[in-house]
Amino acid sequence: MAIQLNAQQLQSIRSHAEREYPNECCGVLLGRADGAVKEVSEVVPLKNLRLDSARAQELLPLEDPGRESEKNRFLIDPLEQMMVEKDARSRELDVLGYYHSHPDHPARPSIYDRDHAWPWYSYIILSVERGKAAEMTSWVLSEDRAHFDPELMKP
Amino acid sequence: MPVKVVIPTPLRQYTGKKDSVEIEARTVGEALAGLTSRYSDLRKHLYNEEGKLRSFVNVYVNDEDIRFLQRDQTPLTETDVISIVPSIAGGSMIRCICS
Numbered sequence: 346m347a348i349q350l351n352a353q354q355l356q357s358i359r360s361h362a363e364r365e366y367p368n369e370c371c372g373v374l375l376g377r378a379d380g381a382v383k384e385v386s387e388v389v390p391l392k393n394l395r396l397d398s399a400r401a402q403e404l405l406p407l408e409d410p411g412r413e414s415e416k417n418r419f420l421i422d423p424l425e426q427m428m429v430e431k432d433a434r435s436r437e438l439d440v441l442g443y444y445h446s447h448p449d450h451p452a453r454p455s456i457y458d459r460d461h462a463w464p465w466y467s468y469i470i471l472s473v474e475r476g477k478a479a480e481m482t483s484w485v486l487s488e489d490r491a492h493f494d495p496e497l498m499k500p
Numbered sequence: 501m502p503v504k505v506v507i508p509t510p511l512r513q514y515t516g517k518k519d520s521v522e523i524e525a526r527t528v529g530e531a532l533a534g535l536t537s538r539y540s541d542l543r544k545h546l547y548n549e550e551g552k553l554r555s556f557v558n559v560y561v562n563d564e565d566i567r568f569l570q571r572d573q574t575p576l577t578e579t580d581v582i583s584i585v586p587s588i589a590g591g592s593m594i595r596c597i598c599s
């Protein structure tokens with residue numbers, strides 16, 4: 346599979362990530378999947394729930410809050426996500442995947458990313474270096490959950 | 501009594517492409533047990549090795565998280581809709597595991 350985003354959609358991911366720097370940003374990709382291509386029709390920025398640490402800790406506790414924080418972790422509110430998904434379905438769109446930023450880290454998935462990933466979804470990662478959007482990559486979890494495979498991003 | 505279970509996109513490959521499934525159940529626990537016995541490949545994505553729901557799997561009855569209801573014991577009525585909502589989490593850190 347490949348994922349297709351136009352220039353404007355790519356730009357909205359970059360702007361969101363630069364706006365949230367030095368924190369991680371996250372959002373959802375809506376559109377339609379037909380056979381070999383996931384065609385994105387909307388990029389929806391979501392709130393990083395890690396910024397609300399009490400509620401985030403209740404939903405998905407961090408193992409090491411000393412080293413992990415909103416700067417290097419993100420969590421999407423499942424209720425907000427369910428609402429977005431419901432709204433998408435009512436317009437015959439699907440959730441195709443998610444994006445998040447890596448402030449001052451390469452655009453490569455971390456072990457934490459893998460351990461919390463789902464099959465089939467596209468995971469777009471944008472590296473933000475000193476506040477400026479840098480490399481953007483897309484990844485899909487392998488069937489055995491062991492690693493991510495790179496996914497082609499089409500204009 | 502059949503209740504409706506909504507299946508998120510990444511798990512539809514295990515339910516024969518269905519985006520929702522009707523299951524006979526009186527509680528959330530029965531509904532999930534019924535679902536995973538009908539579609540056994542779903543099990544590894546929903547439950548860990550100890551048979552507990554994975555920490556990043558959220559189950560909602562209508563708009564309520566079952567963690568704030570009676571979890572598995574939450575009773576169902578015919579009009580209830582169960583949603584399986586994957587927590588989406590991640591982060592940057594240290595080691596790269598790209599293939």
Ligand SMILES: [Zn+2]
Pocket residue numbers: 445446447453454455458470590591592593
């Ligand atoms: Zn990450």
